[in-house]
């Protein structure tokens with residue numbers, strides 16, 4: 001930091017950007033952006049945020065500077081001089097705020113993320129930029145030096161001028177500024193001079209900022225149309241306009257999948273316009289707690305009170321974007337009051353009902369849309385089954401499953417399953433694993449396939465936590481086909497003659513001795529058709545997929561013991577019985593038994609090391625290829 005003199009009146013202080021900031025600026029200016037025009041969107045968005053804050057603070061702050069000043073954004077351009085000025089009457093910044101906001105990167109991890117984008121040679125287009133909290137710096141795409149003059153709305157505040165060429169340093173000096181707010185000015189680079197043309201500014205504002213809540217003037221002309229779309233009735237809404245509005249508020253580049261206007265009068269009065277995005281942002285699915293920070297915007301009598309209001313929707317619905325505007329809260333509510341207000345609780349309850357009804361009617365009337373929605377957000381709404389007990393029944397009806405009877409891309413509901421299952425089937429069966437393909441190959445399915453009994457195939461990782469908790473549907477218990485206590489007594493066709501008891505029991509006994517503590521028991525199977533052995537869980541044991549998921553969360557969790565079931569009609573088992581009666585000490589027997597067990601483990605992804613498995617396999621191949 002060094003001090004220069006400024007005509008002898010007030011010192012100009014020079015500051016260095018933090019190292020991280022320098023790299024970031026370099027990335028922004030030199031490689032990442034494809035649409036320099038978005039600098040204008042970012043500046044307008046900052047001005048609009050600053051105005052929203054002022055409007056909000058004005059509700060309680062009697063001392064605020066320039067209370068009567070119009071809330072507006074004013075742009076001035078000079079095409080000949082290639083200059084640009086944008087001015088707002090927002091909250092402005094104190095000196096500390098200037099340093100904190102325009103000298104550092106707000107969000108941690110931003111730089112790393114941007115660098116990785118660069119390494120992947122991805123371009124940071126306008127759709128991504130808003131998410132990084134670096135919007136202001138996009139201005140360095142179109143200019144070489146920026147001047148920010150600002151004065152905070154706090155009473156007794158002082159004006160400051162911030163200036164930077166985006167090259168590692170910036171300066172700050174005190175100035176006289178008559179009114180609160182911020183004025184940003186610069187001269188365009190030669191290659192960006194188009195942005196000093198009136199038609200271009202107008203075009204960009206219409207494209208990105210049409211729904212900004214404050215008037216945007218270019219000279220005398222207002223460029224945007226401020227309309228509270230959510231105040232209109234359904235038949236006054238045009239899809240095109242609504243879609244544009246969605247993109248604006250949700251920062252999405254795609255149209256929404258669907259939207260729902262809501263108007264409620266009675267115990268509480270509110271209007272809402274809600275949107276289903278087409279896709280779930282990946283972080284929403286995989287980062288725990290991400291949903292917590294989302295929510296629609298809360299307005300009170302058309303004044304924005306909170307941007308991502310968490311209290312309007314239960315967590316499992318917070319992927320829904322939109323606006324809720326009520327008259328039943330006072331304008332000067334604090335965040336704490338919003339949170340605990342009975343009005344909010346009522347709004348949340350009504351909205352949740354409306355939204356679930358919306359999903360239900362999508363499912364009935366627009367099944368393709370519903371499918372897209374379910375694919376994107378199914379894993380999220382399932383969380384509701386364990387958290388929203390009031391709406392559990394409705395959520396259960398929304399569930400969709402792949403099954404042994406659905407073709408790829410089609411799904412079955414519990415209702416359909418229950419209606420089409422045979423009269424003598426008493427239980428609803430499911431099988432959980434990592435993919436439909438892997439599930440279909442599992443020996444535990446053999447009996448069900450042979451008997452034509454439908455089995456739900458659960459491959460969404462969330463399923464093991466929520467589906468078993470349903471317990472029953474339409475009085476029919478839901479049951480994992482891995483359980484040992486399933487009735488397999490019905491058979492379709494003549495089963496091969498089982499091996500005699502005196503031959504079978506030594507086989508089972510030797511299996512038990514060989515596998516020892518590794519299994520809970522070894523028993524004769526009634527479910528297998530083509531495979532020699534399979535693993536199942538005891539009556540009270542965990543489903544294997546469930547166990548795997550729990551282990552991922554708690555590595556010290558002891559592995560539950562499984563039961564090995566043996567298909568006594570299978571040639572391998574018969575051969576083993578023969579070998580045992582000829583010579584029980586033949587080493588091939590133990591090798592084969594271990595191999596069968598580990599093969600079954602392998603199939604369900606439970607084999608931790610393949611070393612023994614492979615060396616045994618070679619041993620067996622060697623024995624099989626021995627010339628006789």
Ligand SMILES: Nc1ncnc2c1ncn2[C@@H]1O[C@H](COP(=O)(O)OP(=O)(O)OP(=O)(O)O)[C@@H](O)[C@H]1O
Nearest residue numbers: 046047050092101130131132133134135136137182
């Ligand atoms: N016109 C303005 N009036 C008051 N404060 C401003 C103004 N412009 C920027 N700021 C302050 O500077 C900060 C940094 O702005 P920047 O655009 O870089 O990021 P952001 O607005 O926080 O995030 P994003 O770009 O994602 O909206 C803002 O958060 C705000 O506090």
